[in-house]
Amino acid sequence: MVDIKSVNITNGQSIEQNLAVSQQGNVITTKLSQNNAITKLGISPDQISNTTRDGQNLVIHLKDGSQIVIQDFFLQPNPQLALQQGDLLWNMQVAETATGLETNYLALSSLSDLAPVTSAGSAFSIPTWGMAIAGAAGLGGVIAALSSGGGSSKSNDEKDITPPKTGTFGLNDYQDTGIKATDFVSQDKDFDLTLTGQEAGSTVIYQVSKDGGKTWVNTDAKQSNLTDGTYQFRAVVSDAAGNTATTAVQTIVVDTTAPKAGVISLTAYEDTGVKTDDFVSQDRNFDLTLTGQEAGSTVIYQVSKDGGKTWVNTDAKQSNLTDGSYQFRAVVSDAAGNTATTSVQTIVVDTTAPKAGVISLTAYEDTGVKTDDFVSQDRNFDLTLTGQEAGSTVIYQVSKDGGKTWVNTDAKQSNLTDGSYQFRAVVSDVAGNVSTTSIQKVTVISDEDTTAPKAGVISLTAYEDTGAKADDFVSQDRSFDLTL
Structure with missing residues (x-):
């Protein structure tokens, strides 16, 4: 963590105290020293990439990708910043321009050079960079320069140690495939590195790291046929004086590998019938489930009713299916947009009674x-x-x-x-x-039954007994029926 202190100058003596800081990831946050004290950062100008404004906060971007946020910096009338690396001291001067912040660094012999000075009969406070040239121009000259609008912090023979403006780093001809179009996780392995807005006349070298920023090597602007993996890109900008500044890092992930699909199965499903593992069943209400797929992937379930010729998306919950044959599968997509399909699960829904014969x-x-x-x-x-x-x-x-x-x-x-x-x-x-x-x-009935059956009574029907007696069965009738 960067050493950040509050420095008070009393009778030419420096009294230093640690400032309260917090760190989240690579962002260090602090506040300015109070009561006109100097805020001293334990870094050198060469470690600074650029500075930006975030609301009322000053954000100092370091070349290693970390940031120092000084809260409410722009609410203070005369904030005083100093940098120290070993025995070397600098006054860090930040001014707003039409195009952004302009940052200059002035070498100091002592922090006493930044002690606040008030002109006689007024409460005019000398800005930090003004005190640095007081020894050469005299206090009255500094005040006069400030009052007349002069703002130069450098003498004619002062060495240029100001890092150049880095500009904006970006990717051209890059397609961010996958679930999110802004996460830089993609199948695209061919694109161009670009830089715009850098200092005029500066030179640009692109660099890449494949080990999370531990080591960097120079690379071409045109990137092609990148293998799967995580890449960090940046641009190093050098001005004519040899000062360098580094852009923010752009991380991308190249992923052209199909994700792990996992295994599709049925839950809340009863396999009725002769076999309990043939997936021919009366059950028409169940859930599709996928396990073992790639972490962070998205899952779409699909169904085919024509033997796999055509597939349509479907819900995980299946209900009130009609009789027929169904094929289910899951299509798994990773963050880069690569897809994989599970094996097919075939089931037959049959709620119709069979032909009995x-x-x-x-x-x-x-x-x-x-x-x-x-x-x-x-x-x-x-x-x-x-x-x-x-x-x-x-x-x-x-x-x-x-x-x-x-x-x-x-x-x-x-x-x-x-x-x-x-x-x-x-x-x-x-x-x-x-x-x-x-x-x-x-x-x-038994085949050993020897008992004569009951004979019953025979009679004639449709019979007319003609003659003297009507019951002697002597008759002219020759057509009748026998009845038992």
């Missing part, structure tokens, strides 16, 4: 009077399903209480006991949707 019996003999009433002595047969949805699974079920309760059963039925049976098939697709076939009823 038709249940039937094979290896079955329908014995008895009718061959299609499914009342039979056959108690060994197979259950068969045809016409169901491809890829579906089938479970056969049986009920022995008229359909009140159902239990799973095998396709092969054997050694059924006498009784009434109801069979059906439950069909499930890969998403877990189910359909049930119509019911097939079967009655099994």
Whole structure:
């Protein structure tokens, strides 16, 4: 940190005290000494790049990129600044001009040269640079020069030690790609360094640092095919007297490398159906999530409904999706505008019940009077399903209480006991949707029944008993029906 002190001159003696300072990053902030004391900075003119005004504050820019901010400098009527490097002393003179601040430095033999002087009979205070030439011109001459508007701080034979005006450093033909157009993080690796507004007649050398400003090497104004990395550029301006000044540093980052994409996944998602990891499901409400992407990158989710031919942006939250096949991916962009795309996550939303098909019996003999009433002595047969949805699974079920309760059963039925049976098939697709076939009823009767059946009563219908007696069945009628 720069040594900053307040100096009071009393009876030719210098009394120094440390001034309160604060530092944030490379910015040091302090205030002027009070009561006409001198503010002394532990630097030399060669370390100063330029000075600027920020409101009422004076900002001293050093060549190493740091700054010294002296608060309320321009509110003081006669601020006195001194620089010291070892045994060397300078008076730092700051004046405002139409084009900005003009800064001069005058060598001093002692800080006593800056002690405030008041002319007899008045409260006229001599500016700091005026006291420096008091020994040569005399106090009255200095006051006369000030009163008459004279402002030169240098004698004719004084050496020029004032750094030249640096001007403004910039980049030409530079495109700041990426999220922000002003952060100088870009894919652009070809551009030009430029300097405008520097002192007329000065020479300019451009320099670059790749190690955060520790070392600097000369470089060309035209930059081309820069490799990925962080670069710091500056211009060093030299005047005819050999004084140099350095511009503020311009940092850029060249980044042409695609970012790490990460892994896309689904959260709040239930994979229903036969398999719990095939992403064929009834679930149509879930969230897209990305993990492991490059820090600081931006993420856009995209969806395709045509097998990846076209993609549109979508939200992370997916809700009320209609039945169909979906492909999801995330496009990741870094600060320089490089992009990377994750692998594709395919899911199928299926909330439609599958085609159930038709249940039937094979290896079955329908014995008895009718061959299609499914009342039979056959108690060994197979259950068969045809016409169901491809890829579906089938479970056969049986009920022995008229359909009140159902239990799973095998396709092969054997050694059924006498009784009434109801069979059906439950069909499930890969998403877990189910359909049930119509019911097939079967009655099994014993083949060892030797009891004669109840015969019943036979009678004639549509029969007319003609003749003397109407119930002797002696008649001319020869067309009638038998009924049991």
